[in-house]
Amino acid sequence: MTTWLNIALPKGRLGEQAMALFVEAGYGIPALQENDRRLILENPEEKIRYFWVKPIDVPIYVARGAADLGIAGRDVILEQACEVYEMLNLKFGMCRMVLAAKKGWSDQGTRILRIATKYPRITTKYFADQHRQVDIISLNGSIELAPVVGLADAIVDLVETGGTLRANGLEEIETIEQISARLIVNPIAFRYQGERIQKIREQVQEIEKIQQKG
């Protein structure tokens, strides 16, 4: 008997794009309504169940086996550093993780930098790789404000067009990582539901390629 395959989707635009991809690949939800507020959606025929979870939590659901698959941004995968397999780049939700500071600011390398970010783990690793000691200031939003009001020297944050940075008098110093949505897989599910996961991965990849061309 086929067991249920659980897929964790991030709430918000990324998850909606991912759901559209699954629907297009033939794994839609019967009677799905616009603005459907259910947190768990099921396709009984395919035995697929979707959960809507907070984006940052998707890798945790997958790594702990509550979900077999998940869609997560590369930023949260790196930040959570969970044991999951990253099996497909979905090529939407594309942006960059950058180091940015006030226009004209330069790092003299003479003191411990204060860096504001929502991504302490990625930031720590980035500066550790450069053998730099930094004072990480963990914030939950409006990161761009930190250098403007003197809370931090620089920030590590996601940038899509750079418009918000420019509007706040900041400029990009370096790109740390290219970010996009990824299909992640639980290592046990990969072993025990491998063929099904492989089929879904290939179908989703096919749709994604067609959409890229279109």
Add this chain to the structure above:
Amino acid sequence: MNINDSLLSSREKAIFALRQVFQQFEYHPYPKLRWEDYDFYVKHKAFLQNTPILSFHDYDGRLLALRPDVTLSLVRRYQANGLIQKWCYEETVYRVPEGAHGFQEMRQMGIECLGPLTEKEEVELIYMAGDSLRVLSEAFLLDISHTSLLPGLLISLRIPDQVQALFMNAFQKRNLAEILSLSQKYDLNAQNVEIALQLIGHYGSLAEGLARLQHLPANPLLMQAIKHLVPLAETIQTQNPALIKHLRLDSSMAPNIGYYRGLILRGYLPNAKGAILNGGRYDPLLEKLEKPDAGFGFAMTLPDYDEEETFQ
């Protein structure tokens, strides 16, 4: 003394079943271990994959540690006598599991085989790992690899030296997207990359995996792995055909080459959180501890059982 089976919890039944497997293969219980000097673990931190160590002071001020691993302690006490020594153990280890926020106490059962080992003992190790997993679930899977396999695979792809670590990391995490993107960036041979992606992205039988490996351009490390694993698979196919369907080739397994050399194993059960069996051949560990001979073993962390079952 007769014990009523209904008094045993699932965990206790699993422990007894594993003891029986170890006994069938003539492994003898190792005397209970006490704690070790903290310095000993610090010296061999790489063997422990840099896991944090829980330390404490004895009344005389000596810094001691609660054991994060059993193999190190057993090998430290190994006295060669020209014979093969087969030991099994049940110990508590203290570790910080992946993603956890603190130390956890874990019950480990395992075996260590030390001495002038031959191919016979190595095949027996695989059978024993299979039997040990089978008593916990008929749906077990045993991943097999060789410490030269992943390094050899990377050489086959002609990956530039400066990005070897990036590729190694992507292979270990089965990050297909990253492997593909890096391969395009460094203009690797598309046909070889496709074979590597098949090896990493599919989870086929041991025979399928070994056949795929042989399509890659040969190099000494890759050949070392193939020459070790192919005859091993053939022996198992002949002697123990019931086991072969549970075996897989895992080309993504991270070799801790400072301490392991040769065969490496990982065992899985459905619904477990990760690999519950880890093991392999660790001759370099004996060399580091200035011991003669060879050694291998595996440790099993029992899966979570519903403790409410106890005493029902």
